[in-house]
Amino acid sequence: MNAFLGKDAGYNNSSGSYNSFVGEGSGQGNTTGNSNTMMGLYTGLNLGSGCSNSAFGSQAGLYNHAFYNSFFGNAAGLNTSTGNQNSFFGNSAGYYNTTGFGNTYVGANADGPTSGDLYNATAIGANTQDTQSNSLILGNVANVGIGNTAPNAALQVTNGDIYVDTISKGIILKADDGTCWRITVDSTGAMWTENIACP
Numbered sequence: 705m706n707a708f709l710g711k712d713a714g715y716n717n718s719s720g721s722y723n724s725f726v727g728e729g730s731g732q733g734n735t736t737g738n739s740n741t742m743m744g745l746y747t748g749l750n751l752g753s754g755c756s757n758s759a760f761g762s763q764a765g766l767y768n769h770a771f772y773n774s775f776f777g778n779a780a781g782l783n784t785s786t787g788n789q790n791s792f793f794g795n796s797a798g799y800y801n802t803t804g805f806g807n808t809y810v811g812a813n814a815d816g817p818t819s820g821d822l823y824n825a826t827a828i829g830a831n832t833q834d835t836q837s838n839s840l841i842l843g844n845v846a847n848v849g850i851g852n853t854a855p856n857a858a859l860q861v862t863n864g865d866i867y868v869d870t871i872s873k874g875i876i877l878k879a880d881d882g883t884c885w886r887i888t889v890d891s892t893g894a895m896w897t898e899n900i901a902c903p
Contacts, residue, residue: 720753733769747775761795767802777812787821794830809834878902 706723708714713725715732725731726743734740734751742748745762752769759765764775766782772789775781779799780792788805792798795812804821811830816822827834829843842848849855851862868874874888884902889895 737769744778807834876900876903 706714706717706721708731709726710730711728712732713727713730714723714734716735717723718735720734720737722739723731723734723737724741725748727745727747729746729749730742730744731740731748731751733749735753737751737754739756740748740751740754741758742765743760744764746766747759747761747764748757748768750767750769751757754769755771757765757768757771757773759768759775759781761776761778761780763782764777764780765773765784767785768781770784770786770788773781773784773787774791775798776792777794777797779796780794781790781798781801783799784790784801785803787801787803790798790801790805791808793810794814797811797814798807798809800815800818801807802821804816804823806824807816807822808826809815810828811832813830814827814832816825816827816833817835822834822837824838825834825836826840828841829846831844832841834841847855847857848859850860851864852860872888874886876884876886878884884900886898886900887895888898
């Protein structure tokens with residue numbers, strides 16, 4: 705059972721089922737894909753055999769024919785083709801992703817690199833860019849506040865502590881000569897510094 709509404713919506717569907725396509729060209733290229741929900745002009749136009757995708761907004765997921773993607777916003781995930789399990793929210797969020805998987809981009813134009821794809825990358829905030837897999841980026845040159853509403857530093861913690869619970873790990877600082885030093889504490893509470901390679 706499928707539900708298609710709009711010019712050419714689901715036009716090429718052959719055996720795909722449990723799909724909902726709403727809008728001109730929505731899901732037009734779907735053939736055998738199942739359980740997809742597409743709403744907007746040309747959303748999921750090239751879906752093919754992709755399954756369990758959701759796209760809302762003009763051209764969201766335009767080239768997507770993968771699995772388990774969620775694209776919300778005009779042109780969100782537009783260039784994603786085979787990348788799976790991505791979540792992009794906002795105008796043009798995840799626009800440059802093609803084969804990257806497991807990424808989360810939230811905010812208008814939040815994205816990964818303009819070339820090359822990532823996995824398990826998260827960018828939160830309008831115009832925020834993550835260029836490394838397994839990374840979380842908060843804001844586009846923004847201050848982060850924990851327990852406060854107006855942080856005045858890159859990270860400001862109010863009414864709480866920062867806890868490092870791994871022995872031999874600590875805080876790394878860069879000196880004026882470019883070298884890096886890790887600050888740790890021993891069982892007597894004495895502080896120690898260790899010269900290490902900069903991250």
